Every structure is written in C-alpha cells, then in structure tokens.
Amino acid sequence: MRRVILPICLMLGACMPGTSADMPSRAATHDQSTMPAMKRFSAPRPVPPRRSNRDIQRDFLELSFQLESGRPLQHFSRFEQPISIRVTGSPPPTLIPDLNRLVHRLRTEAGIDVARVRSDTANITVEAVPRSEIRRHLPQAACFVVPNISRLSQYRKARHSRITNWSLLKKREKLAVFIPNDSSPQEVRDCLHEELAQAIGPLNDLYRLPDSVFNDDNVHTVLTGFDMLILRAYYSPELHSGMTRAQVARRLPAILSRLNPAGDKIAPRYASSTPRAWIRNIQTALGPGARSAQRRTTAREALRIAEAVGWTDHRRAFSHFALGRLTQSTDPDFAQDQFVIAEQFYKRTPGTTLHRAYTASQLAAYAIAQGRGEDALMLLTPYLSTAERHENAALLATLMMLRAEALELTGRVAEARSVRLDSLGWARYGFGADWAVRAKLRDISALSPLKGPNG
Template sequence: MRRVILPICLMLGACVPGQSVDMPSRAATADVSGLPAIKSFSAPRPVPPMRSNKDIQRDFLDLSFQLESGRRLQHFSRFEEPISIAVAGTPPPTLMPDLNRLVHRLRTEAGIDVARVQDGPANITIEAVSRAEIRRNLPKAACFVVPNISRLSEYRTARHSRATNWSLLTERKKLAIFLPNDSSPQEVRDCLHEELAQALGPLNDLYRLPDSVFNDDNVHAVLTGFDMLILRAYYAPELRSGMTRAQVEERLPTILSRLNPAGDTRAPRFASSTPREWIDAIQTALGPGARSAERREAALTAVRIAETVGWRDHRRGFSHFALGRLSQSVDPDFAQDQFVTADQFYKRTPGNDLHRAYTASQLAAYAISQGRGADALMLIGPHLATAERHENAALLATLMMLRAEALDLSGRVAEANAVRLDSLGWARYGFGADWAVRAKLREISGLSPLKGSNG
C-alpha cells in the first residue's frame, strides 16, 4: 500500500485537495514548453523529534521487529559493511540529483557509511522502470524493495523463495529497489526516500507516528528528523545483525541517550497501538479498488473506531480528513465540517504542521468556491512555509495556486499573476508532465466564481 494514499489526498475534488527547507532553490531543467523551469529544494531543515526517548524506544522496537502485515521478526537485520548503491534501468533526469542529496543526508545525519557507485556490483541496486512493469509484478505498488536480488527480471522467479522472505533475513547483503521512471519527479523522490529507508532500516510502518515516513498515511514523504534518528540508532555500534528483540531492547536506552539527550528530559506519551480494523478501513477508504460508496463507508468506519478508541491525536484528525475528502462530491458542507474537525485534532499536539497544511488546502478551496478570498488567504498564509520546509512541491504548488485565486477574488490581480507563475516551477516537480500541471491549474481556477462553475 505504499505511495497509494497521498496522491488521493492531494486531489482537490469537484469544488473543494507529494517536500522543505530554505526558500526555493535552483532550477533543474530549462523551459521546454512555455512553462517555467522545474524547481527543486535547497539545503534540508529536518525538525528534531520532540518525543520522549521512552516513546522512541518503543517505536524503534515495533518498527524493527515486525512486518507491515503484523508478522513478528525474530532477528534484527542490517548491513554490517559499508553500503554501496548503484542505479540501473532508465532513470529520469531528477533521480540522480535527488539520490545524491539523500545519500549525503544519510551520511551526515544518520551516520551511515553509504556511497553511490558508478558501476559494478552493489549492495543496493535502484532500478528505474515503467509503472506498467512494476504493476505487472505487484499490481497495487508504486514502488517496492526486495532482498537478495538485483534486477526486476529476477523477481518473478524469486518472489516466493526463501531468499526474498524478509522474516528469514538475519543480515542484509544485497537488495533491489524498483522505482517508476515515468511518474512525477516528486513521486519518484518520495518512493526513493521510503524504499531506501526500508532497505537500510526498519521494515514496518506505524500509523501512530506523526512525524515519519514510516507511516502508511504518506503525509511525510522525505526522511524526517525522527527517521534519521531511528536510522542512526539502527547503525549504532552497540547493535549487530542477528540480535533478538530482548538484546536490542537492553541496549537501546544507552544508545538513545547518547544520540538524543533531549529525549531523556521529556515525559512519555505512550500512544496507543492502532487497531487492525482502523488500518483496514483507512486503506479501503484511500487505497485502490473500492467503489465510491464503499470508500465513504470505510471512512465513516474509521471515524467511528477513532471515536471509540478515544484518540485525540493525528490519527483522529486523519480519520476526519479522509471522510471529508470522500464526502466532497456528495455533501460539500459536511465535508468542510470534517476538515474543520480534523484541524482541531491536529492542532492539539505539536508536530502536526504538515497535516494542517493539507487540511488548510481543502478549507481554502471551499472558501474560494464561495467567493471568500480574504478567508482563503488567511487559511493559506501560515502553511506555505510548512510545505517548503517539508519539501512537498505538489502541496506547495497547490497552496500557491489557491492563493492566486484568492488574490484575484480580492482584486489583487497583478500579485495573483505573479504567485500563479511562481507556482508552476514547483508544480512541474510535484505533478510532472506539462499536461498535469495545466490540468491542476484549470482545476483550481475552476473553483473561483469569477472563472467558471464550481460545483
């Protein structure tokens, strides 16, 4: 289910919606079609984790000793030698710069001895192939990682063998990552971050994590400060492949105290585990395959479960967000109530700024559809910097396009045109093909009562 939910969350729908650092950066390609050059991000600014080390210890163990299916892992596994990465297939132009940037972050922030090699055998081979080739092998996957093979051509015969069984792995020596070469630059980069993090470290995802790519809600798309801490701990000298959960747990307090001393001063929150029923409901609501009515019913189920469990964290907010997203076409007013409720839960705890930015895009779109330009500007304003800081070009472009429509409604036409033009370079990175950028422009322009129907 990786990389399935976020694209749905970014869609604005008929009348209402995947990263950041310093101010925008360098252009990656020249203008080829009348659109501005594609933009990319400058130096990363990851936010350090703001949780207790006791919470992080529990997160580390649950991430490292369990698969996404819920199956327990008996042994800790990682690479024990310096790690080489090679690229095969037909990579898109943005893959190499994004990979080089990520490798630099892994070396400097996570302290992992990893490097890209030009040719020859490598510990990790990243093969760039078409989406169709990936889906022929895993129909629901946008990208994936497999142990003990190097090319997609090996996967069909190896997929049911012991060699590719993660639960039998005690030390990692060779893995392959398969990325699409015909998706948007952001989608390729997001896959790169998620799958390389899994290739190097934890194999599980936890919905209870508000600030991590190790979370199937896909709100975060590039490795966060929390993720880098987890990976740094994963490669701590006190640990080694083959250890049991108990052996790792015994060493973790010392490791985390050394790597994250501030975490020893914070009180633990002990967030509750996520019921399988809620996970299934969310994946039905926002994943592929279900009909519209089934999606909405699944979202209602997720909200009911969140209420029953008594959540007041980001998972409660995400439940309402999903229900709002899936209610827009049938009951826009109800959908807006759900987005307002989602935002109320998101703002109860720190670290949910990116979640709130997604919600703001929905609320602002609705305000624009009602001709309330000033309200939309107030909703959008605080979240532009958030989208930049988290390097989410698709979200940043969406917010900027919405801001341009709100400025038009407020009579600030010249300013609107400048913002709209500035959004296009980010949209080329976030949405990819020129037709997709123009389609997003038309979609958001159509929200405004000045320009067309908004129903």
C-alpha cells in the same frame, strides 16, 4: 512495500462548482506553452524529534521487529559493511541528483557509511522501470524493495521463495529497489526516500507516528529528523545483525540518551497501538480498487473505530480528513465539517504542522468556492513555508495556486498573476508533465466564482 495510499490530500477537484471543461480558467486564457524552469529545493531543514526517548524506544522496537502485515521478526537485520548503491534501468533526469542528495543526508545526518557506485556488485540496486512494470508485479504498489535480488525480472520467480522472505533475513547484503521512471519527479524522489529507508533500516510502518515516513498515511514524503535519529540508532556500534528484540531493547536506552539527550527530559505520551481493523478500513478507503460507495463506507467505519478507541491524536484527525475528502462530491458541506474537525484534532497534536497544511488547502478551496478570498488567504499564508520546509513541491504549488485565486477574489490581480507564475516551477517538480501542471491550474482556477459562466 510503501506508497500504497492514494495522495488524496492534493486532489481538489471534488470542490469544484462544475467540471473543468465547462469553466474558463487562467491556464486556458493565457499562453502556457512555455513553462518556467523546474524548481528544486535547496539545503534540507529537517525538524528534530520532540518526543520522549521512552516513546522513541518503543517506536524503534516495533518498527524493527515487525513487518507491515503485523508479523513479528525474530532477528534484527542490517548491513554490516559499507553500503553501496547503484542505479540501473532507465532513470529520469531528476533521479540521480535526488539520490545523491539523499545519500549525502544519510551520511551526514544518520552517520551511515553509504555511497553511490557504478559497480554491479553494489549492495543495493535501484532499478528505474515503467510504472506499468511495477504494477504488473504488485498492482497496489508505486514502488517497492525486495531482498536478495537485483532485477525486477527476477522477482516473479523469487517472490514466494525463501530468498525474498524478510522474516528469514538475519543480515542484509543485497537488495533491489524498484522505482517508476515515468512518474513526477517528486513521486520518484519520495519513492527513493521511503524505499531506501526500508532497505537500510526498519521494515515496518506505524500510523501512530506523526513525524515520519515510516507511516503509510504518506503525509511526510522525505526523511524527517525522527527518521534520521531512528537510522542513526539502527547503525549504532552497540547493535549488530542477528540480535533478538530483548537484546536490542536492553541497549536502546543508552543509545538514545547518547544520540538524543533532549529526549530524556520529555515526558512519554504512550500513544496507543493502531487496531488492524482501522488500518484495513483506511487502506480500502484511500487505496486503489474500491468503488466510491465502498470507500465512503470504510472511511466512516475507520472514523467509528477511531472514536471508539478514544483517539484524540493525528489518527483521529486523519479519519475525519479521509471522510471529508471522500464525501466532497456528494455532500460538500458535510465534508467541510469533517475538515474543520480534523483541523481541531491536528491542532492539539504536536508535530502535525504538515498535516494542518493539507487540511488548510481543503478549507481554503471551500472558502474560494464561496468567494471568501480573505478567509482563504488567512488559511493558506501560514503553511507556504511549511510545505517548503518539508520539501513538498506538489503541496507548495497547490497552496500557491489557491493563494492566486484568493488574491484575485480580493482584487489583487497583479500579485495573483505573480504568485501563479511562481507556482509553476514547483508544480513541474510536484506534478511532472506540463499537461498535469495545466490540469491542476484548471482545477484550482475553476473553484473561483470569478471564473464561472458569468465571471
């Protein structure tokens, strides 16, 4: 199961100088009853991996021969026949187009023989159900994948049986992916990418990966160039179901040299493994169920572990980012310092441009709250194209809404109005319902001192 961590990166409410109900806003003073059409991304532009094949070999083995819990897998498993996917339940209107787009990418970028079908004998069933039904079975999950069943109604009985035990699986033939049908279009799409990638390929997540959806930090939400390389290697003809780790390891160097020759010329970085204690603290800090004080305590402990391990990569940055996000409401100046430190570590780590876009949104929100419009514009401008390239409509809409507030602070009112209007189409895809879009507008508008009681 994936998508357990809350999307804290886009929750800017704690930066606000007051509650949104008390603050006049652009959304409240302009007629938003008719929203513009939802915007969708065009052709994908994945960034090729820029890492050593020796590092990627290690990543492949740990992704393929270990579960997220840390439990080792004895055998390599995959589909050994063309993969068919069908959709059941009550899919929202955006699900089928997004699934078709993903299937096309898997065929063209990963070279996997996969197709969407209507037959009830499909290998993978994507069942679209209410979010409450998913939470009834797995309270912490937004979506999940299970082997050897085809309906959510079968899951409770089969949950603790051998048929749904991933560690006993030697060959994949039938799986089910359960997707919420009442979440935002982006959340539905993100679940499709993450769960189908797991249904077809590796079962593990690694926090040390800066450029992958196989990472529970949820920074990347659509399959990346690295992910497509992993999946292409996963279905290379040199491998087959039932192989041991040692057997796969012997064949991987030649496979990666053939698929990613540039990786043979890059020196390995040998990133350290991620301690389970850090993972537990991060999941408690950012996942559902914990009280605010406990979240802050575990975020501080995660940072302590990151410092003790000596990390200087994106995991150290993420530790500061998480602590900053969780302390915004109690100590905004301290939180700002954490975001600044996070940016410093991200800047030193290759492949973290998207991470820096999230940090820029927090730093810009703080600048806007202080009336520093020009500073906010400098922070935001480089990352609009980043959000678009990584197909993150929620992040793109947030950056554009922040940019509109910064433009108003600098007196560019007409330009601000145009940018704000343009953001709404992306917001409809990223946040879903019109009320959610208006709520995001109110929250970000309330950051500006121009919108305060005397503004």
